[in-house]
Amino acid sequence: MDPNCDEFQQYEKPIEGYMASVTDSSMEDTDFSETIKFITQILMEENVDQRPFYDPLSLQITEKSFHDALSPNGTTSTSCNSNSNSSIDDSHESKPFSPDTPVSDLVNHGFQFNSCASSSVSDGPINFDSSITNMLAENIFSNADSVSQFNRGFEEANKFLPPQPQLLTGLESSNFNMMKSRKNHGREEEEGSSNKQSAISVVDEDELSEMFDKALLNVEREFLQNEQPPSSNEGKVRPKKRDSKNKTIDLRNLLLMCSQAMYANDNRNANDLLKQIRQHSSPFGEASQRVAHYFANGLEARLVCDRACAQTFYSSPSTKRITAAEFLKAYQVHFTSPPFKKFAYLFGNEMIMKVAAKAETLHIIDFGILYGFQWPMLIKFLSNREGGPPKLRITGIEFPLPGFRPKERIEETGRRLANYCKRFNVLFEYNALASRKWETIRVEDLKIKSNEVVAVNCVGRFKNLLDESIEINSPRNVVLHLIRKINPDIFTLSTINGSYNSPFFATRFREALFNFSAIYDMLDAVIPKGSEWRRMLEREIMGREVMNVVACEGLERVERPETYKQWQVRNTRAGFKQLPLDSQLMEKFRTKLRQWYHRDFVFDEDSNWMLQGWKGRILYASTCLVPA
Structure with a gap:
């Protein structure tokens, strides 16, 4: 489609309601306008509103869960007592959830976990939407015992719900007291003799089923009411609240105390602290309240159902309720508001242009290409090269999609880039490479x-590769050695600068809290509070990352960022040396930052790394390397 036509221009306008109080620099800076046009063209494609957005990392983990369930050597629930009995309530229709949903609500809506969840699924998450999982559950657990286990799970989940409002209003008090009395009587008998069954089993199953159905309906009703955003008439929410005794609530300190209690296996204290955090956090409040909300979700997942529940929440298809169009719109807001992605893309493209100044063919190998947002900008640069553009070859590497067409999305990216090259008269060739493990890629595959x-x-994207704490032969080092074997003319690397990859939970939690607090604070400053796209970014992208960092361990933890100094050591050991930063390009970035962006954005240099951050905290780092 012609970018100058009226229909294209109307789609290129800023998203309605978003730019009310923010200057859209991308509309005034031609360096970045091609990426905006590229995203807009994807949004105009047929059926993009109906296509689900697949998170490649979640799909990778979900694929592993199927493998573990089917593998004869997999650690499935056979390691638990087959009579300990956990069940999945198939009577409830599958409903989508998001990282805004407290884990206790997931439990109350039919996600049930037994006491040995962490050991029984230690090698992978349970996919609760899987027919295979449902079949295994039906074969392993008896119907009679599942009623008892359902009751125990329901009671356990209620410990993590706030005391107000009352969630069981649909139950007649007399029936509820009768059920509670019989439960307590059952516990006394169970403690007195291990051969006696729980008294709850004498209650008629139909009666229990009806009572629990009423309870769950009221839980859902209360949950939906509480999730509504506050009205504009309620005024601004303060980041630090005061309780009835006029004491200031420090959410960050409460979160740190809760993580320390959990690290020390003091679950009672952790539960009490989590209740306090829940009372004062919200996905609609100030930055500190929103951070506390998503970190509380992670803590609750870790406390209630351990990493099996948490990883299911991170990767289960039932949580995938955003479409590709919604992701693209949210990404467009994220691209135009902070300078991080823009500067990283422009930095890499400018350095590639330098080495390709006289090249007849330029071959780019992109690890983690996804939609290929970086390359429309480069294609335009190449078309204006003195002497004409070179032939452009791109090898796009990405995780595979599920089903019979694992390369579908990567190939779609190639077709879009081919159309862009055709418009600018650049010869183009594309190679789609779908690999679940990038460390298994061979040089000849490229x-x-x-x-x-x-x-x-x-x-x-290298932050998602496993490190030495999981595999002795670190995939990070293997991929770097693969790149060294390629012997590239240039290697452009941009990385998330994070120090929350520690195997020790308390240390990892603290660093992640500081890092995400800076990100949420930045979003507060550059994107209007009422923006649905900001909330989608915080919920569907960052909320999932927080859940994974806080609640998951081992192979299931895929969010593993390192600092740029750690990557510098890895790069040196792999046989690379850094190129000096281009002083003119760095000055260009500083000028753009002063002209178009918030004064609290940070731009700096250190050891030939270009650093970007917010209020003194470095969040992104970029560098260029060549074989030593």
Whole structure:
């Protein structure tokens, strides 16, 4: 579609309601306008509003859960007592959830976990939407015992619900007291003799089923009421609240205390602290309240059902309620508001342009290409090159999609880029490479030719590779050695600068809290409070990352960022040396930052790394390397 036509221009306008109080620099800076146009064109494609957005990392983990369930050597629930009995309530229709949903509500809506969840699924998460999982549950657990286990799970989940409002208003008090009395009587008998059954089993199953159905309906009703955003007439919410005794509530300190209690296995104290955090946090409040809300979700997942529940919440298809169009719109807001992605893309493109100044063929190997947002900008640059553009070859590496077409999304990216090259008269060739484990890629898979300039690129995706704490032969080092074997003319690397990859939970929690607090504070300053796209970013992208960092361990924890100094050591050991930063390009970035962005954004240099951050905290780092 012609970018100058009226229909295109109307889609290129800022998203309604978003730019009410923010200057859209992308509309005034041609360096970044091609990426905005590229996203807009994808949004105009047929059926994009109906396509689900697949998180490649979640799909990778979900695939592992199927493998573990089917593997004869997998650690499934056979390691638990088959009579300990956990069940999945198939009577409830599958409903989508998001990281805004407290884990206790997931439990009350039919997600049930037994006491040995952490050991029985230690090698992978349970996919609760899987027919295989449902079949296994039906074969392993008896119907009679499942009623008893359902009651225990319901009672346990209620410990983590706030005391107000009353969630069981639909139950007649007399029936509820009768049920409670019989439960307590059952516990006394169970303590007195291990051969006696719980008294709850003498209650008629139909009666219990009806009572629990009423309870769950009221839980859902209360949950939906509480999730409504506050009205504009309620005024601004303060980041620090005062309780009835006029004491200031420090949410950050409460979160740190809760994580320390959990680290020390003091679950009672952790539960009490979590209740306080829940009372004063909200996904609609100030930055500190929103951070506390999503971190509380992670803590609750870790406390209630351990990593099996948490990883299911992170990766289960029942939580995928956003479409590809919604993700693209949210990404467009994220791209235009802070400078992080823009500067990382422009930095890599400018350095690649330098080495390809006289190249006849430029071959870019992009680790984590996804939609290919970086390359429309480069294609335009190449079309204006003195002497004409070179032939452009791109190898797009990404995680596979589920089903019979694992390369579908990567190939779609290639078709879109081919159309862009056609518009700018750039010869184009594309190679789609879908690999679940990037460390297994071979040099010959990349189809490198002898007469081309090779550039390897990665923006923020190496953080998801496993490290030495999981595998002795670290996939991070294996991929870096693969790139060294490629012997590229340039290797452009941008990474998330985070120090929350510690195997020790308390340390990891503290660093993640500081990092995400800076990000949420930044979003508060640059995106209007009422923006639905900001909330989608915080819920569907950052909320999931927080859940994964806080609640998951081992192979299930895929969010593993390191600092740029740690990557510098890895790069050196792999046989790379850094190129000095281009002083003119750095000055160009500083000028753009002063002209178009908030004064609290940070731009700095250190050891040939370009650093970006917010209020003194470095969040992104970029560098260029060549074989030593």
